[in-house]
Amino acid sequence: MLRVYNTLTQSKQEFKPLHDNHVGMYVCGVTVYDLCHIGHARSAIVFDTIYRYLQAKGYDVTFVKNFTDIDDKIINRANKEGLTTAQVSEKYIEEYYRDMDRLGLKKPTHEPRATMHVQGIIDFIKGLIEDGYAYESNGDIYFSVRKFDGYGKLSGKNIDDLESGARVEPGEAKDDPLDFALWKASKPGEPSWDSPWGKGRPGWHIECSAMSTSYLGQHFDIHGGGMDLIFPHHENEIAQTEAFTHKPFVSYWLHNGFVQINKEKMSKSLGNFFTIREILDRYEPQALRLFILMHHYRSPIDFSDQSLKEAEKALYRGYASLRFVQSLPVQGKPALSSENLGAFMQKLSEYEACFYNAMDDDFNTAGALSGFFDLMRLINTHFKDATSKPDTEAVKKLNTFVKSAVEILGVFDNDPQLFLSSRREKRLAWLGLAAGEIEQKIAQRALLRKEKKFKDADKIRSGLLKQGIAIMDTPAGTVWDIAEE
Template identity: 45%
Template sequence: MAIKIYNTLTHEKELFNPIEENKVKMYVCGPTVYNYIHIGNARPAVVFDTVRRFFEYKGYDVDYVLNFTDVDDKIIKAAQELGEPVSTLTNRFIDAYLEDVEQLGVKKATYNPRVTETMDDIIAFIKGLIEKGFAYEADGDVYFKPRTFDGYGKLSHQSIDELRSGARIQIGEKKEDPLDFALWKQAKADEIAWDSPWGKGRPGWHIECSAMAKKYLGETIDIHAGGQDLTFPHHENEIAQSEAKNDKLFAHYWMHNGYINVNDEKMSKSLGNFILTRDLITAHNPRVVRFFMLSVHYRNPINFSEALLEGAKNSLERLETAYFNLEHRKQSSLNLTNEKESWFEKVRTFEARFDEAMSDDFNTANALSVMFDTAKEANVYLQSKQTSTDVIDAFQAFLLRGLDVLGIGLPDAPSEDLLDEDVEALIAERNEARKNRNFQRADAIRDQLKEEGIILEDTPQGVRWKRGQS
């Protein structure tokens, strides 16, 4: 099934047509590394890792670039406050970022370029813009002139006059027009700096990504992605300087994920609801956090709360339990060569629905719904008097494949040390303990079974049990 992508540039879903057959060139804006990342930074890491995984599932070879901005005003300020070199600070937080996203199931990028390692390319890029008349030098600073680029505003869907109305020239800036933005900044005293044709300084934010994308993926790429907040001015400015310099379309598809709110409020330090990713994945299973982030379509805002995270935990456990119940049943199933074809057809239908959901702009919420339907049908199948290992294998293969595409995977299998008759005996003992009001013993049996991966459910019809996660 063909993949459709919602393109921020056109505000439409478009069929994906790669520049090179069976290959995807994808650039994702990474973090500015002066602190640990918050959950708003983690969302694009998870979202676009999932996009990459689905492309690979569909047979594409993906060149995936995620950059690190390792020189910036905030970085310099943080390093000065801590009294350490910029490189020491940035290396520490790059390592921390990679540790955090790895916990969230994010695969390693093909390339993780750093600004400080791409300085020659950045300087050459700026020189080219000056030579073509799109930029100018002013006392050690270099600025890009958006009015010289006809397409300025096409990503944010604003006219040049609308953008001009909110722009201002700040004190100390030497630009000719309020819309002009910095490509190179003259160094201040005691700041990290590099030699350039315009004197010692460092690059502006926007030029960095244009140079790194070109170096690692070429002048035109398939997909450029990042958070919704980057649409303007960062990505708008990337388009302007890249297309002005290269005389080519910069990116065919622009993808942006929505914001994360906390308890229905915008996440911010001032509100005291700022959540660091490493704190969250220390307190909660990282697989549950990833599941939660994928439970909503990537373009929609997502609201974080402990209650919603607990709901995600319970939902994920339903899928895990279904898989391991199937695994447990294999011990008593038969290899029936004449198993009804209808069961295999049902699994194939689920696979097609999953593919359809993910191919429709990577709709992970709908894809998860398909997986829950699969788990429900698998549980129905297990009620059959006679089950086949072939059908069980088909259900399991799809559940595992879907969880792998979503980057969630499965935990280790729960303990199978207790046989069914052992479980039934302990449940009978627990029932007797409850009847005699020996609740301490009843609770101890429940806890013992839970540690063995046996989940009890007290229902009006009696106690049910299933193998799940302790």
């Protein structure tokens, strides 16, 4: 049974979709005016994993993730660079895909853009005005927050406490400082759309209401985003949507925690951020993904080089274990005695249960990974030096679990042999070494070892290690790899 933490009720609840096997999920995407940073990566990875897990549970998921492609920041950027807003958003949507593809994100079902839904937004606003929830003022349209009963229910805020802190932009003519813009009259030179209230453009919050309900219906299952969106963005979405539809909007609100640097929120305004690509230039994309999944999605995570290096080591170790499974002989006598087989199967079931129970408990990927790493140890114990054919039943069960787990995690899902060898080649090129050179030295060393000239043999080994190459003598001969730092 899947349980999820719902921000709305501030508690874990059993997950029950509205329409039997179908799940509608909407996640707030990015405003495309700049490169994405690690915080965006976390949100994307978290909800990608949730999407994958819901599918693995057999749900038919409609996953909608938007692009905000019209907004003050985009207009500013366009002015600064002498481009149109469309050119700016187009450029950063491309950059977004370049990053997200490297992170192994599955394509959502729909990725709508606000500018493609302006008519729906206008219709939405019209309805709100007709019902008396919104009003016009100098070509702007505002939502009357006090007219909506229940404002503050998501963020746990009291409407009267908010009053004092509310901000009014110069030139705004709101009836109440808490009211927020649904539609903004355009200034000269700004992109605009025709509307019953003159030329203008959508406010931020309304696009998500219009797009989510258009794809998923007026009441759908999951709405997600970063914790900073709880207020005011999601609070406003609830107000305007429920005012419009007179129905509950979303069943489960899911929010991911922040990425921090030295215990401080990573953000544009603080300037303490890393873009996704500068990190991916230095670390394996799957290491970043693994790092994020080793923490619960609602907790803050502190980002550091050390953490990424640790995740990378764990990543390689996992792939190395999976490579053993891949290279098992298919013939020969059975590798496991019957009592070993029994113990093996029992542990396998145990780790599998650990994995799925953790995922069922509010997508606890960190807990699930413990089952997965336990499994890696089990593989190393039983198969590392396997020269005989392992039990077919055991391998089959093992493969089934591994395949399903890596599909859910989006980590360890490459071909282990290819992953490790391509990594080896990359690092080799970076070190400026050639494989042939290394193998030659290993052959030299083998001769010396045969002659028991261990001192000279060890010299070759330590020389290679200084160059960043580690060698290992195995029953099957000497193998080499890039030495870890």
